Amino acid sequence: MDMDKEFYMAGMGMVAAPAMSPAGSSAMTTEVAIAAVATASEDEGDLRRGPWTAQEDMLLVDYISRHGEGRWNSLARCAGLRRTGKSCRLRWLNYLRPDVRRGNITPEEQLLILELHSRWGNRWSKIAQCIPGRTDNEIKNYWRTRVQKHARQLRCDVNSDRFRDVVRRVWMPRLVERMQADAAAGAGADVPVMAPARTMSSPAATSQYHNVDHANISELSRTVAVTMSPDTSGTPRSSLSTVETSQGAYFSPWGAATANVHSTPVECAGGGGLAMAGHDHVIQGDELSGSWSDLLAATNLPEFELGDFDDNLWSLEDVYLQQSC
DNA sequence: AACTATCTCAACCGCCGCGAT
DNA sequence: TATCGCGGCGGTTGAGATAGT
Known part of the structure; x- marks a missing residue:
């Protein structure tokens, strides 16, 4: 439409x-x-x-x-x-609302949604505040249609530790990989449609809805990506802890503040593999192009009882398909 | 081309918290 | 203190779109 x-x-x-x-x-x-x-x-x-x-x-x-x-x-x-x-x-x-973003959820946004949901649960409004232009309704819909579908296919509860493991060790690294690929390709491959600015004579309206800094999304999601590093506990840790130290300025959905962004070095790009949180396995590029079952096997995760789905349905390609539609 | 299954998402519903009276 | 109205939030629904057969 x-x-x-x-x-x-x-x-x-x-x-x-x-x-x-x-x-x-x-x-x-x-x-x-x-x-x-x-x-x-x-x-x-x-x-x-x-x-x-x-x-x-x-x-x-x-x-x-x-x-x-x-x-x-x-x-x-x-x-x-x-x-x-x-x-x-x-x-x-x-x-x-003038600043409502339309179009596909970008890998950066998906990464943030997954991360923030793992931390806050179904606090859609709170999550939406961290992703300028996206509404709680949109994020909720994304979660219910995309994420929960994968949980059903894995025959596990979307809030279970098992599914969180898959998300953190398989899905999120894959998104990070995608972000790297996009960055390497020169960016701008998929720019969600931003509602055109409209004249707002009301001071309240104009002040509240201008200046959405979408660079924050990329920066924040990169921060999540960077902090998805292995730890020694063997348990996936929250990658958001670093982010929260600067939440005040960083998470402000409408503010222009970028000055207070923490100084975590961003070194996503590069030829090496991706380190997965809480895990010493390193995903190489070719592993990211396989099916769900291939990916799960490669991560040494506990055996999953796959649902009655064709294995191709498990492919996380749908994460990417959204990009090209 | 017709039918069915599945997906997407706009909109509604019910509940809760808060402020005003 | 009790009541009421309102705003906000999360859960759910259903119509339309799309994909598959």
């Missing part, structure tokens, strides 16, 4: 449009939109539910651009929307 959506929204001067929205007109005024929404709502009861229309989006964006966000219930009323405040808030935060 993305191409149609973005084309449409460009015409509307908006960020994006719902999948079910009818084509709109850039000449449509707010008053016309209000009338359209009011007319529609009369047919459907007091409060509308379901997919948002282009008119509703326009009303919401227009209102927030002039008055800022917050106090969602009154905002919904004042904007002429027949929606609950919750619905308006959700629509804004997950879809219409």
Whole structure:
């Protein structure tokens, strides 16, 4: 839906449009939109539910651009929307907000999600705050669809130590490898679609949503990658401990602060193999192109009872496929 | 081409915490 | 102190898209 959506929204001067929205007109005024929404709502009861229309989006964006966000219930009323405040808030935060990133989850972002989830669990909002432009909903969806799928295939619980072992010793090193490959290829191979900047007359709106420093994502994920080094305990350690020392500036999702980034040397690139956390096995490049079962065998992990899936399904290639789509 | 299975993700729901009264 | 309304969060659902047969 993305191409149609973005084309449409460009015409509307908006960020994006719902999948079910009818084509709109850039000449449509707010008053016309209000009338359209009011007319529609009369047919459907007091409060509308379901997919948002282009008119509703326009009303919401227009209102927030002039008055800022917050106090969602009154905002919904004042904007002429027949929606609950919750619905308006959700629509804004997950879809219409100017800085919402769209497109595939990059390896850097995947690495961060895996790492942060291992530390914080299902604290989606907290995780999302560390990945500028990504919403808690998007991260939650990613986890449920991609990560949990692999857990099911491994016939283990997604929160089990066993699965965490696989993630840390197989998946994450593979992502690191991918990051290195991308860096070596000259970067920019996959730049998630960033919602185009829109004029926000509200000071609150403009100050809150500008200056998303995506370099932080790469830097942070590299930090995670670098700290994925072996230790002597034999237990995977949290690679985030280093990161947390600078959390204040580093994790600030909207801040421009990059000055306080810690000085961990980044030496990801290079010809050698990857060291896996808590493990003395070193993954060589060719091992990363195999199937899940090959990878698991190579890591000396305890025997996994594979699910009823074709072995190819276990390939972590889907991590990469997202890059080329 | 038609049908089915699977995946994706926008949206809703219920719960909880917090501040105002 | 009790109650109420609101905002925020995590879990879940279902429609549409896509892949497979």
